[in-house]
Amino acid sequence: MLFLIFKMMSTKKISIYQVFPRLFVNDNNSRVNDGSITENGCGKMSDFTINALTEIKKLGITHIWYMGIIEHVTQTDYTAYGIPLDHPAIVKGKAGSPYAIKDYYDVDPDLANDVFKRMKEFESLISRTHRSGLKIIIDFGPNHVARQYHSDARPAGVVDLGAGDNPDRAFSPRNNFYYFPQTELRGYFDMQAGALQPYREYPAKATGNNHFDAHPSISDWYETVKLNYGVNYTGGGERCFSPVPDTWEKMLHILFFWVSKGVDGFRCDMAEMVPVEFWEWCIRMILTGYVIGCKVYNYF
Numbered sequence: 001m002l003f004l005i006f007k008m009m010s011t012k013k014i015s016i017y018q019v020f021p022r023l024f025v026n027d028n029n030s031r032v033n034d035g036s037i038t039e040n041g042c043g044k045m046s047d048f049t050i051n052a053l054t055e056i057k058k059l060g061i062t063h064i065w066y067m068g069i070i071e072h073v074t075q076t077d078y079t080a081y082g083i084p085l086d087h088p089a090i091v092k093g094k095a096g097s098p099y100a101i102k103d104y105y106d107v108d109p110d111l112a113n114d115v116f117k118r119m120k121e122f123e124s125l126i127s128r129t130h131r132s133g134l135k136i137i138i139d140f141g142p143n144h145v146a147r148q149y150h151s152d153a154r155p156a157g158v159v160d161l162g163a164g165d166n167p168d169r170a171f172s173p174r175n176n177f178y179y180f181p182q183t184e185l186r187g188y189f190d191m192q193a194g195a196l197q198p199y200r201e202y203p204a205k206a207t208g209n210n211h212f213d214a215h216p217s218i219s220d221w222y223e224t225v226k227l228n229y230g231v232n233y234t235g236g237g238e239r240c241f242s243p244v245p246d247t248w249e250k251m252l253h254i255l256f257f258w259v260s261k262g263v264d265g266f267r268c269d270m271a272e273m274v275p276v277e278f279w280e281w282c283i284r285m286i287l288t289g290y291v292i293g294c295k296v297y298n299y300f
Contacts, residue, residue: 016062016064019066021045021067021069021111022095022111024043025047027041034093036075037076042111044121046113046124048128053134056134063264064129064136065267066125070138072096072099073100082152087148087199088195089190089198090199092223099270100224101149103149103154104257105257106118107119123261126262130262137265137267138267139267142268142274142278143274144207144208144209144225144270147223168181171228171235172228173243173245175228175246176227176247178226180213185205185216189216206225207220207221207225210233227251228247248282251282252285255286256286259286
């Protein structure tokens, strides 16, 4: 796990308050097993009022780490808001894993009072956090994404992950994913999960926990796919970093996007599964291209 803390203007020791917004102020006490968001409720970004944030700051906190902000898979149906439905076979639980990202450029609709205005609500949260004298950290999952990843909120001109891939090649430094050409995904888990049709993926992609075949099991991170940073894991471990792999460029743009919103830092999930060369390049690019200063904290 890696923390990238940007815009450090002093040498003051930082103190991070970690919080899961969906649980912070969820006063619904029904606790239905495998229940829906309607049955069990969900905390909202608006729960972090100026008063609440001020009380957190009084604890000696300098930074607040909001978990699960970026849009991830869910079994809640948001198609009325233009959000594609996720196949239940590749969603863990009703709410889904906050580390199975389905759109790097969007906000989890569960956390919004008005789903259509979810990004505005997040921007308001950033503003309240800063007015309370706190810095804001969010999760960044660079190693893997949801199996059905598709960004419908990406800025104009941004090419989606996988959109330019050649799936006939198991590995290419220009691909964003790792493929098993002419092979369908046949997972050792329930690939239908009550849906009308089973989940289908062709060609199959490598699974997020470095599972390099088309048969992930229930104990794998089967709801995710591994991102390709230019390491040919199944071809002897060759490291193809020149020219800069396409995934590097896309991940850097995602970080820039959130920094431009006012985010002060990132908690980088499974950072050790991403080549250190990417982090060296990425931090250098951010330092020279966007922010005033940066400190890196690595906690395992």
